[in-house]
Amino acid sequence: MSQIALETKQLNIFYGEHQAIKEVSLAFKKNEITALIGPSGCGKSTYLRSLNLINREIANCRIEGEIWYSGRNINTEKEDVFALRKNIGMVFQRPNPFSRSIYDNIAFPLRRHGLTDKQRLDEIVETTLKQASLWQDVKDELHKSALALSGGQQQRLCIARALAMKPDVLLMDEPTSALDPISSGAIEDVLAELKELYTIVIVTHNMQQAARISGETAFFLSGQVIEYDRTSAIFRNPKEQKTEDYISGRFG
Numbered sequence: 475m476s477q478i479a480l481e482t483k484q485l486n487i488f489y490g491e492h493q494a495i496k497e498v499s500l501a502f503k504k505n506e507i508t509a510l511i512g513p514s515g516c517g518k519s520t521y522l523r524s525l526n527l528i529n530r531e532i533a534n535c536r537i538e539g540e541i542w543y544s545g546r547n548i549n550t551e552k553e554d555v556f557a558l559r560k561n562i563g564m565v566f567q568r569p570n571p572f573s574r575s576i577y578d579n580i581a582f583p584l585r586r587h588g589l590t591d592k593q594r595l596d597e598i599v600e601t602t603l604k605q606a607s608l609w610q611d612v613k614d615e616l617h618k619s620a621l622a623l624s625g626g627q628q629q630r631l632c633i634a635r636a637l638a639m640k641p642d643v644l645l646m647d648e649p650t651s652a653l654d655p656i657s658s659g660a661i662e663d664v665l666a667e668l669k670e671l672y673t674i675v676i677v678t679h680n681m682q683q684a685a686r687i688s689g690e691t692a693f694f695l696s697g698q699v700i701e702y703d704r705t706s707a708i709f710r711n712p713k714e715q716k717t718e719d720y721i722s723g724r725f726g
């Protein structure tokens with residue numbers, strides 16, 4: 475049996491009175507890529523952001539239910555979110571590099587977590603830029619501003635920055651939707667390699683992308699999970715009519 479890296483049990487998420495996620499129970503396998511798909515507004519981002527408690531920062535957002543990680547339920551007041559986000563990293567839809575150098579985008583968060591050794595920082599910067607397939611592009615200009623990179627390069631830098639924390643789990647919210655097909659393809663190639671080392675949960679609107687990169691897929695509709703299975707089963711032989719309608723482009 476595969477091991478589970480992260481699991482939600484009967485998760486409900488509310489924005490004030492509005493319930494955006496209803497009774498969602500999913501278990502994410504270690505070293506697997508799981509895709510979350512579904513039409514706009516069905517709650518994919520809301521769910522993804524709960525997995526490292528980022529939406530706790532939204533004033534009227536309430537998360538009820540259990541989120542199991544590393545042998546404990548993290549959906550409690552006493553959970554240290556600063557430490558948690560080191561283990562469960564996130565890459566957003568729009569590349570959001572800091573307005574600092576390429577080097578510092580990776581080194582700054584590490585310094586905040588107490589790593590100051592220059593040689594060690596240099597090593598991590600190089601390794602993670604290689605993992606994110608950006609090293610060849612930037613190795614001679616590490617001290618240039620990250621904002622001078624292209625969108626696709628910025629997104630790869632954000633992936634490198636997330637990897638530098640050595641997370642167990644990487645959450646990605648439509649990481650390629652703002653990019654051209656070549657940059658998206660480069661990022662998909664990176665993900666295929668990272669899968670060996672990390673557990674990845676990725677939101678995508680792109681059905682072909684979900685089919686290409688993920689081993690498991692969860693289909694969301696109106697805040698609920700309609701179907702969760704191996705990606706090949708979801709795309710070739712869905713059990714639910716609603717899933718079939720969605721993947722064949724009949725709505726959404």
Ligand SMILES: Nc1ncnc2c1ncn2[C@@H]1O[C@H](COP(=O)(O)OP(=O)(O)OP(=O)(O)O)[C@@H](O)[C@H]1O
Nearest residue numbers: 489492494512513514515516517518519520521532
């Ligand atoms: N900060 C917020 N405050 C109030 N309601 C919100 C907030 N963020 C999302 N919602 C609502 O929660 C529901 C789910 O939104 P969410 O962004 O999770 O959907 P999504 O599946 O990620 O959509 P998309 O594919 O367009 O990104 C929507 O009805 C949305 O209006």
Ligand SMILES: [Mg+2]
Nearest residue numbers: 518519520647
């Ligand atoms: Mg979203």
